[in-house]
Amino acid sequence: MRRLLRYPFGLTAAFLVASLVLLAVIGPPLFGDRAAAIHPDRINQGADGAHWSGTDALGRDLLARTLVATRLTLGLAFLATLIGTCGGVLLGALPSLLPRRAGRLVVAAVDLLVAFPALLLAMFTAVVTGLGARGAVLGIGVALAPTFARLTHTLTASVAEADYIAAARMLQVPRHRVLTRHVLPNIAEPLILNTAQAMGSALLGLSAMSFLGMGVQAPSYDWGRLLNEAFGHVYVTPAVVVAPALAVALAGLGFMLLGDAFAKAASGGAEPVGKPVAPVVTPARDAPDPHAVLEVRDLTVAFPGGVTPVRGVSLTVRSGDIVGLVGESGSGKSMTAAAIGRLVPYPGLAAAARTALCGTDLDACTPAERRALLGSSLAMVFQDPTACLNPALRVGGQLAEVAALHDGASRAEARTRAVERLGQVRIKEPAQVVRQYPHELSGGMRQRAVIAMGLMGTPRLIIADEPTTALDVTVQREVLRVLRDVVDDSGAGALFISHDIAVVSELCDRVAVMYAGRVVEELPAGALRRARHPYTRALIGSLPDMETDRSLPLTTIPGRQPSPADVGDGCPFADRCASAGERCTSLPPLVARGAGHQVACWEA
Structure with a gap:
């Protein structure tokens, strides 16, 4: 009412x-x-x-x-x-x-x-x-x-x-x-x-x-x-x-x-209270990193009513690297990906000190230049491939549309490239698959078809937003192997979003851990067992392994993550942290704690 x-x-x-x-x-x-x-x-x-x-x-x-x-x-x-x-x-x-x-x-x-x-x-x-x-x-x-x-x-x-x-x-x-x-x-x-x-x-x-x-x-x-x-x-x-x-x-x-x-x-379609207001962020003055395919600094996304699901996120993805973005549901991972791809739903607004793709500052581009750059250099793979593919169109036609729209390829050239890309992601008999409709493919094949769609151009950055969540374990491994091979063969960088820290540790080169809209720790994937932030350690501790005592209850993290509208001025994890102290009433900055390791915690 x-x-x-x-x-x-x-x-x-x-x-x-x-x-x-x-x-x-x-x-x-x-x-x-x-x-x-x-x-x-x-x-x-x-x-x-x-x-x-x-x-x-x-x-x-x-x-x-x-x-x-x-x-x-x-x-x-x-x-x-x-x-x-x-x-x-x-x-x-x-x-x-x-x-x-x-x-x-x-x-x-x-x-x-x-x-x-x-x-x-x-x-x-x-x-x-x-x-x-x-x-x-x-x-x-x-x-x-x-x-x-x-x-x-x-x-x-x-x-x-x-x-x-x-x-x-x-x-x-x-x-x-x-x-x-x-x-x-x-x-x-x-x-x-x-x-x-x-x-x-x-x-x-x-x-x-x-x-x-x-x-x-x-x-x-x-x-x-x-x-x-x-x-x-x-x-x-x-x-x-x-x-x-x-x-x-x-x-x-x-x-x-x-x-x-x-x-x-x-249906929740009523107009939100208040008008959308863009976050206030100071633009970066130094030159973008020439070796980074993606450089994001102080990315913030805000909605009317004081809802801020992303708060000052900074990420760097280099060529050939897969950076994992991990955290509980509601931590802001998918909204971060949407902001990078300029897909934040209305009435949300995003702002950043810099969002550079392949060395080009997206905020400095005209709308036409930005659309052309994103369409050719960025590939996004979403969680549900069924929602990404039009059920009324054949798979080949949907893949060919990308090449025709962004590269000006002819129909024959686009179809040939579609067959090649489907073969590249290990789909058997790609010449037959291009003539099929999405419902005729299995879940794993649909997900690989979406990855192939992203490869129809010449992507330098691949954003995969929980692409294996709806798949069984065997198909998950196949899709992850395809993603790793694509990055190695093309030299592109990838941002892999997941709530499963075990998958991230196996696939990724670096890991950024998000909590309540902020990156609270960033470190090499091989150093996850040496994580210093209490939240990262709690995520790792909640994963059972072959040495876990099955007679004991599974480890859980007490409490719950605050909603984007309820994040206070202090450390958002303080209410769930056993090591919280007096200084946790103020927000800890993300500071270096070793080579390639950053932590936002007063007690780390």
Whole structure:
């Protein structure tokens, strides 16, 4: 609810809907007498000081009648929405309860009803069930049901393969119980969010039915009925349609906006508090390191609300080296990689004293120059290869696009290079793989295809963001070997991001350990057993080996890492550190503690 009220349209919609509900409660008692009072001497008058929206054929005040009609209009719309929602959910859930063939028939019927125009379906139902408020409510409810049925069926299918559903079926839980206890509670949120928009649709539909004479009948009246009665005089006294027309428009808009705002607020899509402000960093004045393919100094990433997931990170990656970036989830590793590749999501902003790629300062480049440099010299390999490959396109076409876009290669040249790169990452029969779709490849092959995509240019830097997390141990080793071979053969540098310090110690030449957005220790991979920072030692100590006493519990790090919004002024690891002292209330700098070894700890 707090996110909803922060969203401007959400606040407006909530105010409109609350005002309508309040008016529905107090309208008839306050304005009922005025709305019913007949004045033969004021028949069909236009707007004046006594009647702001004019009068009807009996001299009754149209503004008062519009206010009184709010209760009936909203009440009927609520009943129609209730019928449509309940009926649609039941209809959409039927395929999961019925045998397969019967379920397909239900799905086909729903598809047919969805294709049928909703208003025509409502009118047909109203004619069959009888004209009047009851027929209109049933008609609109029936017209809303197919949409909810389609949504329910789609959501049900999306969770049908979940592990908890499979476990319930294995335990022979009845179908109706699986539906009510395991499926519907997990799809309830989007159904509820769509109800607000359905309320707006029901209100507009009912008003249309009444306007056409198929809804509310005299002497009762809703907004549509008022429009129907006033329409004959609209060319003489246009003001007579203003009040009911404005009420229909505002109410429909309010419920539609409320549904949209609820959906955005529930998904975290509400606008953040405050405006994005770029971090203040003093630019570096000395020349970039000519031997480094990547040089980052004092990289900081900030989001509105004081959230700073990356704080003054400095890294150097040289040609032929693999630098490991390790730390717990939430330590800022992936955000550091995103900032280097200029992929920080909005509304985050990144700033650094220097971000140099192949000796070129990215901040000094024009957008076109930066895009060309990043596109040709930087390759990024993400954790989930399925999300990196378009499932609708063949693998070869996606790889060839890189060469065609950045190098101007022809289609034949790009395809030939794609085959070569797939062979370079040890994919068997690459000429056949280029003609396949991503879903036809195994997880390890997809990950190697993504690495091959990065090699389609001439990358000098490869950023691999946890590329082996979703793979089994055997495939992990193959992918790591491919990455090592690619670096050795091409002379590129690599930044390898992982939470597994064992993998990092085996693959990398140097290791940078991150905690709460900062690099707290940097050292050669071979010197990890001589680490000096308490956090690094705790990470290493939590790894079991062949000499670990299996009769004892596994070693863990007590406490938890602070969130990016809760990092204080002192050492962020102090609350979890057994060696913390008085000086840990101030932030320790990253200082040298030997050749190629830097530590940010007062006690190290």
